[in-house]
Amino acid sequence: MVQIRKINKCDFEKLLVISFEQFKNESWSKEQYSAAFCDDNYILLGCYLEQDLKSFVVANESLDDVNILMLATSENDKREGYAKELIQYLQNYVKKHNKTLSLEVKENNLPAIGLYTKLDFKVVYMRKHYYKDGQNAIIMFYNQK
Ligand SMILES: CC(C)(COP(=O)(O)OP(=O)(O)OC[C@H]1O[C@@H](n2cnc3c(N)ncnc32)[C@H](O)[C@@H]1OP(=O)(O)O)[C@@H](O)C(=O)NCCC(=O)NCCS
Numbered sequence: 001m002v003q004i005r006k007i008n009k010c011d012f013e014k015l016l017v018i019s020f021e022q023f024k025n026e027s028w029s030k031e032q033y034s035a036a037f038c039d040d041n042y043i044l045l046g047c048y049l050e051q052d053l054k055s056f057v058v059a060n061e062s063l064d065d066v067n068i069l070m071l072a073t074s075e076n077d078k079r080e081g082y083a084k085e086l087i088q089y090l091q092n093y094v095k096k097h098n099k100t101l102s103l104e105v106k107e108n109n110l111p112a113i114g115l116y117t118k119l120d121f122k123v124v125y126m127r128k129h130y131y132k133d134g135q136n137a138i139i140m141f142y143n144q145k
Contacts, residue, residue, distance in 0.1 A: 002082070004089045007046040007056060012037070014053045015046070022072035033058070045089065047073075047082040055082035059090065066094050068103040071112070078111075087119050094143050101142040106135045116140050 007015060012033070019027045028036075036042040036058055043066065047055040055073035059066045068090070073083050094101045103121070105112045121140040130137035 001050070002085055003048045004045055004085055005048065007037075007044040007053070009037075011046055011053045015044075015056050018053070018056060018072050018074045019070065021075055023070075028058075028070060043090075045086055047085050049077075049082075054080070055086055057083075057086045057090065061099075063099075065100045065102055066090060068101065071103075083115055084119065087115065091119065091142060100144050102139065104130075104137045104139050106131060107138055108135055113138070116142075 015033065016030055019033070033044075037044060041061055043057075043059045043061055045057050046053045053074075054077040056070070057068060058070040059068045061067075068087075071083055071086065073080075090101055101121075102124075103116065104127075105116065107113075107126075119142070121142045122144070124139050124141045124144070127137040127139065129135070
């Protein structure tokens, strides 16, 4: 059964494996994840199948917004709906707490843009040549009034 829950210490190594596998040299470091893990302003959620971590999300929560910082699914578990489960969980959370859900995504990241568009995120603006490789950053919001 698929389950969404807070990531605990036991799953930390698996989270790092997924992160480095998916983000390569753009991954957060172990230290960055550890700091977020100990900070109440961060939300770290995992999508599990039979206790096995398949996908995770890290977000920063402020008074009126939850900002998604990292989202990744293990390579062998893509297109199974795990990331969608995580985002839908956050969507329910922000609706309940009357906040927005925001994120920034590279313009050429079509899988991620496909996911967010399917889940009703709207493009709010674009930061030109924001990334080191010259790609534009697209800023998307959900639940914006
Ligand atoms: C983006 C990412 C998290 C999606 O994870 P996932 O678990 O495979 O996504 P899901 O299975 O929940 O996909 C849900 C929907 O998103 C869209 N989607 C996902 N992957 C897609 C792809 N490769 N191409 C087009 N659309 C895609 C589809 O609409 C999909 O629904 P469908 O399978 O019914 O067609 C995953 O590809 C990943 O880890 N990418 C590398 C890290 C990354 O770029 N993170 C996002 C940074 S902003």
